[in-house]
Amino acid sequence: MDKERERIQEDLRGLLEGDVYCDDLFVQMYASDASIYEIRPMGVVRPRSVADVVACVEYAAENNIPIHARGSGTGVAGESLGAGLMVDFSTHMRRVLEINEDTVRFQPGIVLAQLNDHLKRHDRLFGPDPATRRVTTMGSVLAVDGGGSHWPAYGSARDHVVKLQVVMADGSILEAERIPLESETEPPSRRNELARRVSDLIRRESAVIADHRPKTAVNRSGYHVYDIVSDGHIDLARLLVGSEGTLGLITEATVRTPPRPKQRGVALLYFDRLESAAQGALLASGMGVSACDLMDRRLLSISREIDERFDLLVPNEAEAMVLVEVYGDDVSDVRDQLNQLVSRIQRRKRLAFDSQIALDTEDRNLFWHLVRRVIPRLYRLKGSIRPLPFVEDIAVPPKLLPDFLIRMQNVFKEHQVTATFFSHVAQGQIHVRPFLNLADSEDVRRMQDLATQLYEQVLDVGGTISGEHGDGLSRTWFVQRQHGPLYEVFRGVKRIFDPQNILNPGKIVADAPQPLTKNLRPVVAPNTGVADPGLEEGETVAGGVSMKISLQLIWEGQSIENTARSCNGCGRCRTEWSIERMCPIFRIAPREEASPRAKGNLMRAVLTGSLEQDAFATDALKSIADLCVNCHQCRLECPAEVDIPKLMVECKAQYVATNGLKPSEWLLARPDILAAYGSSLLSFSNWAIGNRPMRWLLEKFAGIAQGRKLPRLAVRNFIRVAHRRKLCRPTRSTGIKVLYFADVYATWYDVQLAESLVAVLEHNGIEVYVPPRPLHSGMAAVSAGATDAAKRLAEGNVKLLADAVRQGYHIVTTEPSAALCLTHEYPNLLDDDDVRLVARNTSEACNYLWKLHQHGELKLDFSPIDAVLGYHQPCHQRALKVGSPGRNLVRLIPGLAVRLMDHGCSGMAGNYGLKRRNYRNSLRVGWNLISALRDPAIQCGVTECSACKIQMEQGTTKPTLHPLKLLAHAYGLMPDVARLLSARGEELIVT
Numbered sequence: 001m002d003k004e005r006e007r008i009q010e011d012l013r014g015l016l017e018g019d020v021y022c023d024d025l026f027v028q029m030y031a032s033d034a035s036i037y038e039i040r041p042m043g044v045v046r047p048r049s050v051a052d053v054v055a056c057v058e059y060a061a062e063n064n065i066p067i068h069a070r071g072s073g074t075g076v077a078g079e080s081l082g083a084g085l086m087v088d089f090s091t092h093m094r095r096v097l098e099i100n101e102d103t104v105r106f107q108p109g110i111v112l113a114q115l116n117d118h119l120k121r122h123d124r125l126f127g128p129d130p131a132t133r134r135v136t137t138m139g140s141v142l143a144v145d146g147g148g149s150h151w152p153a154y155g156s157a158r159d160h161v162v163k164l165q166v167v168m169a170d171g172s173i174l175e176a177e178r179i180p181l182e183s184e185t186e187p188p189s190r191r192n193e194l195a196r197r198v199s200d201l202i203r204r205e206s207a208v209i210a211d212h213r214p215k216t217a218v219n220r221s222g223y224h225v226y227d228i229v230s231d232g233h234i235d236l237a238r239l240l241v242g243s244e245g246t247l248g249l250i251t252e253a254t255v256r257t258p259p260r261p262k263q264r265g266v267a268l269l270y271f272d273r274l275e276s277a278a279q280g281a282l283l284a285s286g287m288g289v290s291a292c293d294l295m296d297r298r299l300l301s302i303s304r305e306i307d308e309r310f311d312l313l314v315p316n317e318a319e320a321m322v323l324v325e326v327y328g329d330d331v332s333d334v335r336d337q338l339n340q341l342v343s344r345i346q347r348r349k350r351l352a353f354d355s356q357i358a359l360d361t362e363d364r365n366l367f368w369h370l371v372r373r374v375i376p377r378l379y380r381l382k383g384s385i386r387p388l389p390f391v392e393d394i395a396v397p398p399k400l401l402p403d404f405l406i407r408m409q410n411v412f413k414e415h416q417v418t419a420t421f422f423s424h425v426a427q428g429q430i431h432v433r434p435f436l437n438l439a440d441s442e443d444v445r446r447m448q449d450l451a452t453q454l455y456e457q458v459l460d461v462g463g464t465i466s467g468e469h470g471d472g473l474s475r476t477w478f479v480q481r482q483h484g485p486l487y488e489v490f491r492g493v494k495r496i497f498d499p500q501n502i503l504n505p506g507k508i509v510a511d512a513p514q515p516l517t518k519n520l521r522p523v524v525a526p527n528t529g530v531a532d533p534g535l536e537e538g539e540t541v542a543g544g545v546s547m548k549i550s551l552q553l554i555w556e557g558q559s560i561e562n563t564a565r566s567c568n569g570c571g572r573c574r575t576e577w578s579i580e581r582m583c584p585i586f587r588i589a590p591r592e593e594a595s596p597r598a599k600g601n602l603m604r605a606v607l608t609g610s611l612e613q614d615a616f617a618t619d620a621l622k623s624i625a626d627l628c629v630n631c632h633q634c635r636l637e638c639p640a641e642v643d644i645p646k647l648m649v650e651c652k653a654q655y656v657a658t659n660g661l662k663p664s665e666w667l668l669a670r671p672d673i674l675a676a677y678g679s680s681l682l683s684f685s686n687w688a689i690g691n692r693p694m695r696w697l698l699e700k701f702a703g704i705a706q707g708r709k710l711p712r713l714a715v716r717n718f719i720r721v722a723h724r725r726k727l728c729r730p731t732r733s734t735g736i737k738v739l740y741f742a743d744v745y746a747t748w749y750d751v752q753l754a755e756s757l758v759a760v761l762e763h764n765g766i767e768v769y770v771p772p773r774p775l776h777s778g779m780a781a782v783s784a785g786a787t788d789a790a791k792r793l794a795e796g797n798v799k800l801l802a803d804a805v806r807q808g809y810h811i812v813t814t815e816p817s818a819a820l821c822l823t824h825e826y827p828n829l830l831d832d833d834d835v836r837l838v839a840r841n842t843s844e845a846c847n848y849l850w851k852l853h854q855h856g857e858l859k860l861d862f863s864p865i866d867a868v869l870g871y872h873q874p875c876h877q878r879a880l881k882v883g884s885p886g887r888n889l890v891r892l893i894p895g896l897a898v899r900l901m902d903h904g905c906s907g908m909a910g911n912y913g914l915k916r917r918n919y920r921n922s923l924r925v926g927w928n929l930i931s932a933l934r935d936p937a938i939q940c941g942v943t944e945c946s947a948c949k950i951q952m953e954q955g956t957t958k959p960t961l962h963p964l965k966l967l968a969h970a971y972g973l974m975p976d977v978a979r980l981l982s983a984r985g986e987e988l989i990v991t
Helices: 003-015 024-029 050-063 112-120 138-143 190-204 206-211 236-240 274-285 297-306 308-313 331-348 361-372 374-380 398-414 441-460 472-483 486-497 560-565 584-588 596-608 613-617 619-625 633-637 644-659 663-669 671-680 682-689 692-702 718-724 744-749 751-763 779-784 787-806 816-829 833-840 845-854 875-879 885-890 916-933 946-954 963-970 975-979
Strands: 019-021 043-046 067-070 085-088 096-099 103-106 161-167 173-180 233-235 249-256 263-271 291-296 320-328 354-358 419-424 429-436 539-541 548-550 737-740 767-769 810-813 842-844 865-871 896-900 940-942
Touching: 003 019, 003 043, 003 050, 024 043, 024 596, 024 619, 050 067, 050 085, 050 161, 050 249, 067 138, 067 249, 096 112, 103 112, 112 138, 138 249, 161 236, 173 190, 173 236, 190 206, 190 233, 190 236, 190 486, 206 486, 233 236, 263 274, 263 331, 263 361, 274 291, 274 320, 274 331, 274 398, 291 297, 291 361, 297 308, 297 320, 297 374, 297 419, 308 361, 320 331, 320 361, 331 354, 354 361, 398 419, 398 429, 398 441, 429 441, 441 472, 472 486, 560 596, 560 644, 584 916, 596 613, 596 619, 596 644, 613 619, 613 644, 619 644, 633 644, 633 875, 644 779, 644 787, 663 671, 663 692, 663 779, 671 682, 671 744, 682 692, 718 744, 718 751, 737 751, 744 751, 744 946, 751 767, 751 963, 779 787, 779 816, 787 810, 787 816, 787 833, 810 816, 810 845, 816 833, 816 842, 816 875, 833 842, 842 845, 845 885, 845 963, 865 885, 865 963, 885 896, 885 940, 885 963, 916 946, 940 946
Parallel strands: 043 085, 067 085, 737 767, 737 810, 810 842, 865 896, 865 940
Antiparallel strands: 019 043, 096 103, 103 249, 161 173, 161 249, 173 233, 263 320, 263 354, 291 320, 291 419, 419 429, 539 548
């Protein structure tokens, strides 16, 4: 941190209650958003109150420092980026303040989906719904006048705003609303003076405003000066909505809330020609639809490739698809509307060749999933070419859309650029993404020419360069060209509100707008494949920067540079309010550094030289990397499938390679050693686990939380049992045979689990082999970044397991983390054919048995069990991408009722929840799961994961069982399971 930033940080920390960060890591995290740009701010401020915002703006005005407001950082035009102070409203100022009959008042940092979740209890909603509604903040929605797919029903944010509380450029507070221009009762005030000056400007330039207003249904370019003065009143709130933080900082807002629709229905219409799709969509938009969206062939093809559900849904011959939605009072009314619409477009006009209608919630959500998630999924494409959002928000008069689509395609053909697009047809808006490579100077040069020519075509038909996403950094350079003399009116508005030009300068109006291709996000040039003779084995040159990084993981075929740059910054990983799991740590602590996106940005910064390579060895970066608990949910749910967990393991491994592990971290990274030593002192170890003074010592020296319930070591470990039962001798049988990889928990703590698996397999005629020494997958070491220890474990395990596979064994493990380690982590640690052989022949036990059932080879001679169980699916089980085999298996048992407790991560996350510093946060993550398990109707929990079991038993008196124990019990092989009591003190009843 330089001296100027250090001074600013000290000054602001003395003035604000909120957070202030000016160090290199934090400013780098906020240097980019979902756009193609990167500008490092001077510092980051997270205000806790309006007073904090006022103090920050006053300080900035006094020191002539620019201010940039930011929500979730999901803007695609670079609206919130800048070199001044970044004010992040999404961390603390995120409360709903008041809900009235038809309005709601809130702070700007609240997420749109969260706001609607509150309003749902009152049967109301905020209508405009940008595609990023699950992560975007309401301050951002208002700042860019967001609209979205449901614009035909609700319009944009400006149509709903009632009142805004705004901090002005001098630190004063403005209550912006509709006010009379001349009032005899209201005393002179700053607000009245502003209103008078703005109204005088608008009246004076009324002819210019009328002559140069775009002919489109939507327009977000420039300031909204068109209809804010009428009937002797001026509506300052409507002027400020869409101003991108250049006129004031919104600190509170009051908006109208229409009632929620009673019934909804969706139809998909498929077309063999793009022109037919545009014509059909225009017909549909005139039939009272609430949404009308069009997708082109490339988006449909990509959707089919990445999701098998869409492969079954979308016909291969479709050149375009149109989604329409209608509202109604009852299902029959909605069905009739959709049938009439489909009949007109498909049968009477013969524009569409096929259609589908969805009325139930699950099917509707699937149809909308196809439309709303496809743009971020474009980043799954391999290689350096990416769909870039720099001309993605044009709008034309809706009736001209069919002809304009042809003109637009001709522009791309002329520049030999492939592009894909998505259109809100009713408002004539087109989101277009050209495929270009920012690492290619020729493509960068092509961007400016392509944008200029495309915008000329837009203006030629009376369109606008921005339909709803704002001007930002990518379009401000063309604002004056679009608006002509009206641009001077915009300048006048800016001078009235911000004469010092400190509020988000360079956006909408600017003395010298930055060129389209300035401040582009640094990217890593693709590998040439030519080895550098100056590098030692295992080293790489990153991003063309003069640095050497000795990589700790295997990155062949998936370069670390391309993995880091694959994160486009869309912000989907900032999810708090959805059915997805995404990042459990971000959910309880919604801060930018907790998001997977921030970690991807920091890794890219180091690899491109924006941050010093020495950052890998710092505690600051390590503390951010430690916010990744290696649950792999972001890898599953990221639209671009960015492997953030692997990046963070590499980051932690770089730190460990330089600094080593602390003793407590080393101990938790090797639970096999801890269990072995504990077992040698069995009586003492089990006594110590339940002794308060000993737990205090354990917390002080090993960092294990005193309050955490720990499992007790088994009297006899499973390897001894296996030896006694002669399971450690390889069989010569030619039938089905498995090698049981009993990880630490089953070996040392829950021997009954291991015995249950053996019993179930043998009951089904499967030979079981148990290696004669305890095995440990090493997942804890991987998660800690102790890759040297993990590699040693992997090498020993792979040698043993690969030989067994060649002898006809299939590897089965009862621990999902072990299965994930063997199949996913080992190929990252070792580049060896045997590693891949082991990965291909390893299964989690429940998945193995479920496949037997699917092939009709699992015996179903179960005795009924009269019980109600609550099933939780572990994160690592989900990461295996095998569905929910454990739940499926126990549902085969007659009489057993299984409730799915789909409440996200349990919060244990391996060793994360053991640590004293994480204990409370761990319980916060898992609180919904624990609460669900407390339901009196549920007798016990069920899960495959030992860590999840520990967490589920932490907050209840009910036991949690592995599905295999229930199977063994139902087979009549494990009567001891029946002694586990339900919460009511009753035994599970076997009939």
